[in-house]
Amino acid sequence: MVRSWASQGFVAVDWGSSARRAYVVDGDGRVVAEMEDAAGALTLDPDAYPAEVEALRARFGAERLLMAGMIGSNRGWREAPYVPCPATLPDIAAQLLWVEPGRTAIVPGLSLLDGERADVMRGEEVQVFGLATTGSARVCHPGTHTKWIDVEDGAITRFQTVMTGELFALIKRHSILADLLDAPAEAGPAFARGVEQGHAGGAIGAALFATRAGVLLGAAKREDAASFVSGLMIGNDLLTGLAGVATGTEIVVVGRGSLVSLYAAAIEHIGFDTRRVDGAQAFVAGMRALAEFIV
Amino acid sequence: MVRSWASQGFVAVDWGSSARRAYVVDGDGRVVAEMEDAAGALTLDPDAYPAEVEALRARFGAERLLMAGMIGSNRGWREAPYVPCPATLPDIAAQLLWVEPGRTAIVPGLSLLDGERADVMRGEEVQVFGLATTGSARVCHPGTHTKWIDVEDGAITRFQTVMTGELFALIKRHSILADLLDAPAEAGPAFARGVEQGHAGGAIGAALFATRAGVLLGAAKREDAASFVSGLMIGNDLLTGLAGVATGTEIVVVGRGSLVSLYAAAIEHIGFDTRRVDGAQAFVAGMRALAEFIV
Numbered sequence: 001m002v003r004s005w006a007s008q009g010f011v012a013v014d015w016g017s018s019a020r021r022a023y024v025v026d027g028d029g030r031v032v033a034e035m036e037d038a039a040g041a042l043t044l045d046p047d048a049y050p051a052e053v054e055a056l057r058a059r060f061g062a063e064r065l066l067m068a069g070m071i072g073s074n075r076g077w078r079e080a081p082y083v084p085c086p087a088t089l090p091d092i093a094a095q096l097l098w099v100e101p102g103r104t105a106i107v108p109g110l111s112l113l114d115g116e117r118a119d120v121m122r123g124e125e126v127q128v129f130g131l132a133t134t135g136s137a138r139v140c141h142p143g144t145h146t147k148w149i150d151v152e153d154g155a156i157t158r159f160q161t162v163m164t165g166e167l168f169a170l171i172k173r174h175s176i177l178a179d180l181l182d183a184p185a186e187a188g189p190a191f192a193r194g195v196e197q198g199h200a201g202g203a204i205g206a207a208l209f210a211t212r213a214g215v216l217l218g219a220a221k222r223e224d225a226a227s228f229v230s231g232l233m234i235g236n237d238l239l240t241g242l243a244g245v246a247t248g249t250e251i252v253v254v255g256r257g258s259l260v261s262l263y264a265a266a267i268e269h270i271g272f273d274t275r276r277v278d279g280a281q282a283f284v285a286g287m288r289a290l291a292e293f294i295v
Numbered sequence: 296m297v298r299s300w301a302s303q304g305f306v307a308v309d310w311g312s313s314a315r316r317a318y319v320v321d322g323d324g325r326v327v328a329e330m331e332d333a334a335g336a337l338t339l340d341p342d343a344y345p346a347e348v349e350a351l352r353a354r355f356g357a358e359r360l361l362m363a364g365m366i367g368s369n370r371g372w373r374e375a376p377y378v379p380c381p382a383t384l385p386d387i388a389a390q391l392l393w394v395e396p397g398r399t400a401i402v403p404g405l406s407l408l409d410g411e412r413a414d415v416m417r418g419e420e421v422q423v424f425g426l427a428t429t430g431s432a433r434v435c436h437p438g439t440h441t442k443w444i445d446v447e448d449g450a451i452t453r454f455q456t457v458m459t460g461e462l463f464a465l466i467k468r469h470s471i472l473a474d475l476l477d478a479p480a481e482a483g484p485a486f487a488r489g490v491e492q493g494h495a496g497g498a499i500g501a502a503l504f505a506t507r508a509g510v511l512l513g514a515a516k517r518e519d520a521a522s523f524v525s526g527l528m529i530g531n532d533l534l535t536g537l538a539g540v541a542t543g544t545e546i547v548v549v550g551r552g553s554l555v556s557l558y559a560a561a562i563e564h565i566g567f568d569t570r571r572v573d574g575a576q577a578f579v580a581g582m583r584a585l586a587e588f589i590v
Contacts, residue, residue, distance in 0.1 A: 082512075111508075113514055116515075117505050117509075118505055118508040118509035120508045120512065145504060146500075161504040161505070161508070162498045163504045167462075167466075167470075167499075170470060171465070174469060176458070201496045201497075201534065202535045203457045203459065203532045203533075203534050203535040203536070204462075204531075205458040205462050205528075205531075205535075206455055206456065206457040206458075209414070209456040209457065210412050210413055210456070213415045214411070214413035216415060217377075217413045219408055219411065220411075236498045236500075237498045237500060239496065240497045240500075
């Protein structure tokens with residue numbers, strides 16, 4: 001009898017751009033050890049990976065290593081070619097990049113080509129497969145590059161990236177609004193006003209300038225600016241992210257940190273129900289589901 | 296008989312953030328001398344202005360100096376309080392900031408408070424009054440902060456700023472698209488596709504990420520990226536800038552450089568007629584019209 005990695009246990013690594021997180025998963029699906037550090041793919045030369053991987057193996061006394069995220073990009077260890085959508089777990093398992101056969105594998109990302117529209121992702125797909133959705137769902141994975149992902153009957157059928165977090169960071173660091181955006185964003189009334197304006201459409205550059213002018217003319221409070229602009233950017237994101245969603249479709253918000261709460265608040269504010277899922281738990285569940293197909 | 300500045304001649308100065316341009320206008324409205332340099336308001340301390348102004352006076356052998364733009368802001372020489380809209384030339388003439396009575400004046404900017412929406416401008420209003428519009432017009436003044444200005448029967452009634460140029464510059468300098476945007480934007484097919492996508496609404500952060508993914512997956516040409524993104528940002532701007540414009544309204548595009556051509560091309564692409572006006576000519580005409588009300 002051939003036993004899957006899931007039944008034998010393995011180490012699951014979420015190796016992103018700026019951090020990596022490793023989970024030792026036993027044959028019953030329990031996480032028996034974990035670690036997190038700042039050795040992300042953007043901090044490592046390709047030559048550094050063999051020693052890094054052996055150090056992980058030694059630390060955890062483990063043999064099987066399954067790694068996902070930016071480690072499989074052209075700025076990581078080895079480039080794992082994208083699997084085109086629609087994609088299922090068996091599709092992904094069949095296209096793992098085996099660095100050492102039977103021992104060290106990199107999970108490929110997903111790509112989408114839909115007419116003229118192109119999109120890519122690496123890492124978020126694992127969390128989506130860990131969500132235990134039934135039927136169809138739209139999944140929101142907030143971040144520097146927020147992903148909106150459609151799941152239907154166990155397949156990722158479509159997705160779209162909106163670089164909302166990156167734009168917000170650029171505005172916060174470098175724009176004429178920079179000195180207004182120091183405070184953390186909070187999901188209160190100013191955030192809700194921003195969500196409504198962003199979701200109403202129009203050019204975000206107009207509401208951004210009006211934020212500064214409002215403070216200058218005494219028509220808006222300086223301390224509301226960060227929450228308003230955060231709401232504005234997220235509300236605008238929802239125009240694309242929730243486009244075409246049928247009433248009653250489950251909206252799952254998965255990830256880490258305060259951005260999950262802000263996105264969930266914004267989605268609820270415009271009238272959808274959400275389910276929030278911790279990104280680390282979803283990642284482990286997704287890697288274990290994938291490991292069922294690895295022998 | 297009291298003679299106006301317009302009939303006596305004066306020096307008109309467009310004193311912006313990063314440059315200043317001076318025009319010696321004679322009593323017949325002719326420009327008999329001019330200069331341009333980089334001594335913009337952001338490069339000068341408030342203390343430096345008296346000597347700068349006397350140097351201009353000496354250079355041109357002129358007595359009367361009328362100055363507009365950022366020189367009148369809190370980062371310029373003296374702050375000239377905004378004139379609220381709707382505003383006419385006599386309103387502005389009545390609220391000049393006289394640094395030296397009868398001799399040295401700063402033109403105030405305009406402000407708008409419309410419910411919760413606030414907006415400000417300094418300098419563009421002079422060009423608008425120089426356009427010789429009849430009836431009503433919507434004026435587009437492209438730039439770092441593009442202004443859309445409504446004129447009705449000689450008054451500026453409303454306006455809206457969209458910080459499109461600033462957002463484009465941030466994306467070009469600091470975003471993950473930076474290495475794709477070196478080429479100058481041109482008003483060809485890629486620009487037109489961008490205008491259409493931007494004007495269709497939705498989150499611009501989606502089309503921006505798709506631009507990168509498209510080049511990565513071979514679905515888009517790297518050399519088209521700058522023109523596409525320029526079109527995208529301008530098309531999105533038009534959503535706000537041309538909102539509520541009645542069919543047949545004249546759209547005047549005034550300013551300098553290639554941005555005027557790109558905005559005019561975008562506006563025409565979505566079905567409006569435009570009239571293009573040189574910003575320097577409009578500035579001189581506007582200052583002369585204002586000087587009719589100064590004695």
